[in-house]
Amino acid sequence: MKKSQIIALTALLAFGMLACGEKKITKEDLLKSQAELFNEDRSLNEAVAPKVAEKYCRFVEENPEDSTAAMWLYHALEINVFLKDVDKTVELSNKLLSQYPQSKYAPMSLFLMGSYVYNDLVNDTAQAHVMFQRIIDDYPQSELVDDAEKSIEYLGLTPEEIFSLMMLEQMPEEEGEW
Numbered sequence: 001m002k003k004s005q006i007i008a009l010t011a012l013l014a015f016g017m018l019a020c021g022e023k024k025i026t027k028e029d030l031l032k033s034q035a036e037l038f039n040e041d042r043s044l045n046e047a048v049a050p051k052v053a054e055k056y057c058r059f060v061e062e063n064p065e066d067s068t069a070a071m072w073l074y075h076a077l078e079i080n081v082f083l084k085d086v087d088k089t090v091e092l093s094n095k096l097l098s099q100y101p102q103s104k105y106a107p108m109s110l111f112l113m114g115s116y117v118y119n120d121l122v123n124d125t126a127q128a129h130v131m132f133q134r135i136i137d138d139y140p141q142s143e144l145v146d147d148a149e150k151s152i153e154y155l156g157l158t159p160e161e162i163f164s165l166m167m168l169e170q171m172p173e174e175e176g177e178w
Contacts, residue, residue: 002104007047015134017056018092024062025055025058025059025062025063026146027059027068029055029059030056030059032054032077033048033051033055033056034052036048036052037049037052037079038159043141044079044082044083046083049082049083050079050083052079053075053076053079053083053088055074056073056075056076057070057073057076057092058171059072060073062070064099069099069100070099070100070103070104070105070170071098071103072103072104073092073095073096073099073100073105074096074103074108074109075097076092077089077092077093077109077112078094078112081112081116081117084121084124086117086121086145089112089113089117090113090117092109092112093109093112093113093117096109097109097110100108101138106138106139107135107138107139107142107144108133108144109131110131110134110135110139110144110148111131111135111144111147111151113131113149114127114129114130114131114135114148115127115128115151118131119151119155125155125156128151128155129152129155132148132149132151132152132155133148133152135148136148136149153165
């Protein structure tokens with residue numbers, strides 16, 4: 001009787017360990033999830049998007065030194081921008097900036113935060129300005145510096161006002177040059 005109880009207890013423990021322990025995320029898992037992220041019409045599959053973003057984050061947690069970790073974290077951030085999840089987007093941006101400040105995704109993260117999160121979703125132009133200025137100050141070699149400078153110039157303006165400014169900038173100084 002004791003022997004059967006020990007066997008049963010061992011089997012129960014083994015089953016419990018298997019049930020609780022999640023399989024480690026692989027790059028192949030990420031690529032499969034990425035394929036499910038969009039519908040046939042190329043729109044975001046909002047039903048699976050949060051799970052895909054979470055899978056990307058789990059991969060980064062399990063593999064923080066992987067050469068693609070910053071990219072997957074950035075993709076999780078992008079998904080949360082599309083889902084308009086401000087809190088999660090801010091959290092992921094802060095994580096990316098603290099863990100991978102030298103990655104090419106760091107200034108991109110700041111730009112997304114400034115343009116889509118703070119300017120568009122939250123309507124906080126002061127915080128958007130801070131994000132754009134960080135690109136200029138912290139990443140002066142980034143290809144996004146010019147965009148950040150223009151974004152600062154256009155903060156708080158309507159699309160019509162931005163268009164008017166752009167047209168004025170393109171006008172020739174003398175007649176007949178246009």
